[in-house]
Amino acid sequence: MQPHITVVGLGSGNEDQLTLGVWKLLQAADKLYLRTDQHPMVTMLTMNNIAYESFDALYESHDTFEGVYEAIAGELIALAKSATAGIIYAVPGHPMVAEMTVQLLRDRCSQEGITLQLLGGESFLDQAFLRLGFDPIDGFQLLNGTALSVHSLNPQLHTVIGQVYDTFTASDAKLTLMELYPDDMEVVVGHALGVVGEEKIHRIPLFELDHLQDYGNLSLVWIPRTDEDKLRNRTFARLHEIVEVLRSPEGCPWDREQTHQSLRKNLIEEAYEVLETFDEEDPDHMAEELGDLLLQIMLHSQIEAEEGGFTVLDVIEALNEKLIRRHPHVFGEALAGDANEALQNWQQIKQEEKRQKGIDPEELPLLSGVPRELPGLMKAYKLQKKAAAVGFDWNRLEDVLEVVESELAEVKEAIAQFSKKEQQEEIGDLLFSVVNLARFLKVEPEEAMTGANRKFFERFGYIEKQLRLKGKNFDQTDLQEMESLWQEAKKVLYIDNN
Structure with missing residues (x-):
């Protein structure tokens, strides 16, 4: 007989929600294994004299959850091969919801010659929909609390974060959420949803997420969806949408008329305005000017999208692929001990990219590759x-x-x-x-020129200010007086800048 593993879901914890088919299998099991005995349904197994073994000891012998899950899957495969009949493996909730051991079994059982059967059970999501009262059709995502990334967050979707086992996980989740959501936004924490006598629901501001002390295996966090502009405006999707609207027939007449050529000077000006902020101690101004430069990229991408050329997503894809390809010492197995070696890698890969396009770098003019439009x-x-x-x-x-x-x-x-x-x-x-x-x-001559321009601007401004203090304008002075003030400005501004 071919080795056989049947995986069943123990449900969300309420015995009334356990399916009849799963209960019959549990009662008839010759060999029953639990991923963990830390689940409300285990009490019912004990009361009905259903014998089981759990893998809880493996949690103590491995440093990571990944190591635990790999070990459990390995033991189950070995047990199935040595058993005279099929074995039953029971997991909390539903076998296909947030259950890594089942995913590992799905990947390995066919290779090991083992038949794998899955039987559903109520997941914690079913109770989340019921007890928290939201419909996933409005837009919904399930995220892992132990590997939460701000790049996965979308305020227009109901977001349920599972596997929030303890305050440490909650703290990490809080810090990630606060990159997008306001600190005082209300979030909901649910423990053992649907389990009579154990269910707890907390509605708290986000900054208190790790203040709670009752996290466990049956805990989750829910962030309700919202169309609030303040949150949507922190997403790239909203920027993409706004630029599309501006260029639409119902949008802005000026934006609709723009072409690549008409926007040339804007792109250059915005780039230089960003450069100016590097010498200021004003992060807000720098963020504003970087936004203006990003708008130019969005506009050019939108113009091409309308003409069937490419979209801004193509721009992002090409950039991501280039960054990964040209950093093999980060995303591959190449080595770069310092910045010079990293730059050499970059240049070598650029040359290879040209060859793949049918361009022989050796035949290119030495001075090629310098942009025509540089200052x-x-x-x-x-x-x-x-x-x-x-x-x-x-x-x-x-x-x-x-x-x-x-x-x-x-x-x-x-x-x-x-x-x-x-x-x-x-x-x-x-x-x-x-x-x-x-x-x-x-x-750097450009930097030297920038410094000279700035120095001239400040000194000439000093002349203008001193004339104003004397009740004069430029029509009421002469070169000799302005030269005198210029020399004075050199001394005064030198002292102020040093």
Whole structure:
């Protein structure tokens, strides 16, 4: 006879809810095994002289639940193979609801030549629907309290969190929930729902979730669904929906008219506004500007979605796959001891991706790969860096300074003798040589320029403020007075900034 395991559900704990078919099997069982004897139905088994063995001892001999469940499944398979008749394995609730040992048996029994039969029982969800009074058709999800992630949360779904065994699990769940939900939002904790004399239902603010001391094997947490804007506005789905509405016929006339080309300058401006916040000590402002930049990505994605190109979900998918693919030292088996090795991995994988697209990296121009639309100083820096990598570079600082001085002399000559077009060309050469000097000194020219702009802004603002204090405007002053205030600003602002 082929080895046989029958898995039955003991229900939610109320003996009146136990199915007749399961009860008959329990009474007739030759060998009955329980995952745990910590369940209200065990009392009924004892009262009816039904013998059983439990696997509770395995919980003490393993450090993780996963280890316990693996051990239980292994023992059941061994017991089934050695038994002369089939064995009965009873689990709390329903065999297919939050029961990892059953999932392991489903995966392994066929490979081991064992017949596996499952018989349902009332799960804790049945009592949750009854006792808490919500209909899952409105939108429902069941999550594991021992592995809760904020990325799984959706405020528009009723959320039941099972396997909240103790205050430690409740504390971890609370911290995760508070990433999305307000601290004082009411949540419901249910213990032994539907079990006469043992049921407890607590309605408490979220921040008190780990204050309760009566958690156990039959505990759950319920967060009612809500369409409240404050919560929905913290989800990516809501952002996606809003952008779709803005671009719809019923949306905003300005947003509807935008194209990739018309939004070019907006994308650049928003990126630079984000950069400005890096020098401020204002996280709220940074969050706001990052949001404005994210909006540009959403708008461009929505334009493509309307034209049948791609959606923002395609953008996210491609990015996720690229990040995983280019970080084999994180998501694979490659090694990277430091940032340089990680960067080398990244570059090697980029080259391989090009080959897979039919592009030979060896045949590409050395200076390819520098974005055409980069700001001038940044683009010059990257071009020079690529050229320097193959030895096209000066060896001494003195040589670089000579080039800068030579280019400055050519600018002076162009001013004296040549046209505006030639003057522009010579000024470009001078700027390019200054970028080369910055690179040689390991100074980011764009950052240096940003600092110079900021310094000019502050000093000129000081001049304007001092004139105002004197009751003057710019029409009532001259260059000599402004130069004097400029020199004063250099001293005053230097002291303030240091």
